[in-house]
Amino acid sequence: MSPDFDIKYVAHLARLSxxxxxxxQFAAQLAGILEYIEKLKQLDVSGIEPTAHAVPLVNVARADxxxxxxxxxEALRNAPAKANGxxxxxxxxx
Amino acid sequence: MMLNQxxxxxxxxxLARREASARQAMQDCLDQIQRVDGRLHAFLSYDxxxxxxxxxxxxxxxxxxxxxxxxxxxxxxxxxxxxxxxxPLSCASKILGNFVSPYSATVIEKLRxxxxxxxxxxxxxxxxxxxxxENSAFGATRNPWDLSRIPGGSSGGSAAAVAADxxxxxxxxxxxxxxxxxxxxxxxxxxxxxxxxxxxYGLVAFxxxxxxxxxxxxxVRDAALLLAAISGQDPRDSTSVPQPVPDYASGLNxxxxxxxxxxxxxxxxxxxxxxxxxxxxxxxKQLEKLGAHIVEISLPHTQYAVAAYYIIxxxxxxxxxxxxxGIRYGARVEGADPIELYSKTRGxxxxxxxxxxxxxxxxxxxxxxxxAYYLRAQKVRTLIRRDFLEAFAHVDAIAxxxxxxxxxxxxxxxxxxxxxxLSDIFTISCNLAGICGVSVPCGFTENPKLPIGLQLLxxxxxxxxxxxxxxxYEQSANWHKEKPPPSL
Numbered sequence: 001m002s003p004d005f006d007i008k009y010v011a012h013l014a015r016l017s018x019x020x021x022x023x024x025q026f027a028a029q030l031a032g033i034l035e036y037i038e039k040l041k042q043l044d045v046s047g048i049e050p051t052a053h054a055v056p057l058v059n060v061a062r063a064d065x066x067x068x069x070x071x072x073x074e075a076l077r078n079a080p081a082k083a084n085g086x087x088x089x090x091x092x093x094x
Numbered sequence: 095m096m097l098n099q100x101x102x103x104x105x106x107x108x109l110a111r112r113e114a115s116a117r118q119a120m121q122d123c124l125d126q127i128q129r130v131d132g133r134l135h136a137f138l139s140y141d142x143x144x145x146x147x148x149x150x151x152x153x154x155x156x157x158x159x160x161x162x163x164x165x166x167x168x169x170x171x172x173x174x175x176x177x178x179x180x181x182p183l184s185c186a187s188k189i190l191g192n193f194v195s196p197y198s199a200t201v202i203e204k205l206r207x208x209x210x211x212x213x214x215x216x217x218x219x220x221x222x223x224x225x226x227x228e229n230s231a232f233g234a235t236r237n238p239w240d241l242s243r244i245p246g247g248s249s250g251g252s253a254a255a256v257a258a259d260x261x262x263x264x265x266x267x268x269x270x271x272x273x274x275x276x277x278x279x280x281x282x283x284x285x286x287x288x289x290x291x292x293x294x295y296g297l298v299a300f301x302x303x304x305x306x307x308x309x310x311x312x313x314v315r316d317a318a319l320l321l322a323a324i325s326g327q328d329p330r331d332s333t334s335v336p337q338p339v340p341d342y343a344s345g346l347n348x349x350x351x352x353x354x355x356x357x358x359x360x361x362x363x364x365x366x367x368x369x370x371x372x373x374x375x376x377x378x379k380q381l382e383k384l385g386a387h388i389v390e391i392s393l394p395h396t397q398y399a400v401a402a403y404y405i406i407x408x409x410x411x412x413x414x415x416x417x418x419x420g421i422r423y424g425a426r427v428e429g430a431d432p433i434e435l436y437s438k439t440r441g442x443x444x445x446x447x448x449x450x451x452x453x454x455x456x457x458x459x460x461x462x463x464x465x466a467y468y469l470r471a472q473k474v475r476t477l478i479r480r481d482f483l484e485a486f487a488h489v490d491a492i493a494x495x496x497x498x499x500x501x502x503x504x505x506x507x508x509x510x511x512x513x514x515x516l517s518d519i520f521t522i523s524c525n526l527a528g529i530c531g532v533s534v535p536c537g538f539t540e541n542p543k544l545p546i547g548l549q550l551l552x553x554x555x556x557x558x559x560x561x562x563x564x565x566x567y568e569q570s571a572n573w574h575k576e577k578p579p580p581s582l
Binding site for chain 2: 005007010011012013014015016017018019022025026029030032033034036037039040041043045048049050051052053054055056057060062070074075077078079080081087089090091092
C-alpha cells in the first residue's frame with residue numbers, strides 16, 4: 001500500500017466524517033484491498049487505450065427544446081429543509 | 095396450485111383465457127408474503143391496496159377484451175434502487191430518509207405499458223454494494239432454501255422473493271454480478287442484459303459505466319418476456335443503444351445444434367467448490383448432448399478483473415454518491431457550515447461498506463494517484479474487453495459457474511471485504527466488457543441442498559443466443575421446477 005494513504009485526508013476529500021474506530025478499521029481493511037489491487041502493476045499497459053465505457057456511441061445529442069419537468073413543489077417535496085420555494089442551507093458567505 | 099407459484103407466461107395465459115383473475119394472483123402473492131416474509135425479509139415495503147387496485151384495473155382491461163399485452167395483470171416486484179413515482183425509494187440506505195420518487199424509471203413505464211402490476215420495494219445491499227444483502231441498513235434478507243444463509247446480492251431481495259413465490263418475477267440491477275449471483279444462490283434465472291440494451295433512467299447510479307437493469311425470473315421464457323418488455327433505446331438515457339428489440343421468446347425453440355460454447359481455462363480456479371464444479375461440468379455435457387459444440391478458449395486477463403473492477407466501480411461510486419449530501423433530499427445532520435453538514439450527514443447516513451467504497455474510490459481518483467490506479471484500471475478494462483471480443487470471434491457463448499460456491503452463511507464473510515469481493519470472480523468481467531450474461535439453475539449441493547447456477551455469457555446484444563441455450567438446457571434438465579422447502 002502507498003505509504004502516504006492518509007485515511008483522515010481521504011475521508012475529508014470524500015466529505016465523510018468517520019469515528020476513530022471506523023478510521024482504524026477501514027484503514028486496515030483498505031490496506032489489504034490496496035495491496036491486492038497492486039497486482040495490476042504486473043501488467044504492461046503501455047500503448048493500451050483506456051476504456052471508459054463499453055458502448056459504441058459518441059456524442060449523443062438531443063434537440064435543445066424546453067420540455068416539461070418537475071414543478072417547484074415536486075422538486076422540493078423530499079427536501080430536508082425548505083422555505084419560500086427554496087432549499088435551506090447553512091450560511092456560506094459572511 | 096396457488097397462482098403465485100406460476101411463471102409470468104403461465105399466469106398471463108391463464109388471465110387471457112379468463113381462467114383466473116389478476117386480483118386473485120396479486121392476493122396469492124400478498125398471502126405468501128404474509129406467510130413467509132417475516133422470516134425471509136425480501137421486501138422493505140409494499141402497498142397492498144395499491145397493488146390490488148392495479149390488479150383490479152388489469153381485470154377490467156381483460157374483461158373488455160384487451161388481452162394483447164404480454165404481462166397484463168402479472169405481479170412484478172422491484173428492487174429498491176429503481177424509481178416508481180409516488181413510492182418510497184431508499185436503496186436500503188438510511189441516507190435517503192423518507193424519500194418518495196417524483197417520477198418513474200423508464201423500465202417501470204415499460205412494464206406498465208406491457209400490463210404488469212408493479213408493486214413492492216425489494217431489499218438489497220445498500221446502494222447495490224455487496225454480494226450478500228447483509229449490507230442493507232434495514233436488515234439482511236435470508237435464503238429461502240436455508241434461512242441461516244445469505245441469498246446473495248446485491249439483488250438478494252429480488253432473488254429471494256422470486257424463489258419463494260412472493261411475486262411472479264422481479265427487476266434487479268447488476269453492476270458486477272448483482273442479478274446473476276443471487277439468482278444462482280436462490281435457484282432462479284437472472285439476466286444481465288448488454289450495457290445499453292435497457293434504459294437506466296430512474297435507476298439510482300452506483301457505477302454508471304457498469305450498471306444495467308435486468309430480471310430475476312422463475313424460468314428462461316420469463317426472462318425473454320421481461321427483456322422484450324423493458325429493452326429499447328430511451329431518449330432519457332444517452333447510453334441506451336438504438337438496436338432493434340427482437341421477440342426473444344420466439345427464439346426459444348430448443349434448437350442449439352452447432353452453436354459453439356467456450357470454456358475458459360482461466361476459470362478453472364482454486365477455491366471452486368467440487369460440487370459446483372461437477373454440476374457445471376454436467377450442464378456443459380448436457381448442452382453438448384443437445385447439439386452444442388464445446389470449445390476451449392482463453393481469457394488471459396481474467397485474474398486482473400476483480401482488481402480493475404474495484405478501482406473503476408468505487409471511483410464511479412464516489413462521484414455518483416456525492417449527490418447524497420443532505421441538501422436536496424433525504425436525511426440531514428445539521429452543521430455549522432456546508433462542509434460540516436455534508437460530512438456529518440454522510441457519516442451518519444451511509445453504512446460501512448458504502449463508506450469503504452467511497453473512500454477507496456476517492457483515493458484512486460485523488461491527485462497523484464489517478465494515473466497509477468484509475469487510468470491503469472481503465473487500460474486493463476480494455477484488455478479484458480479484448481479478451482472477450484477475441485473469444486467471441488470463435489464461440490457463440492461462454493459457459494462458467496456463476497459463483498465459486500453455493501450460498502454461504504449469514505456473517506461468514508461480512509468481516510472480510512476482500513474475500514467477499516473475490517467471490518464475484520465469474521460475474522465481474524461481463525460488466526467490465528459490457529457484454530450480456532444469464533444464470534440458470536444447474537443443480538444442487540447435497541447436505542444442505544442449495545442451488546447452483548450455470549452462467550452463460552454472450553456477445554454484445556447476443557441475448558437471443560444465450561437465452562436460447564439457457565432455455566434448451568433448462569427444459570432438458572428441469573431444475574427450475576424445484577421449490578424451496580415447504581417449511582420455509
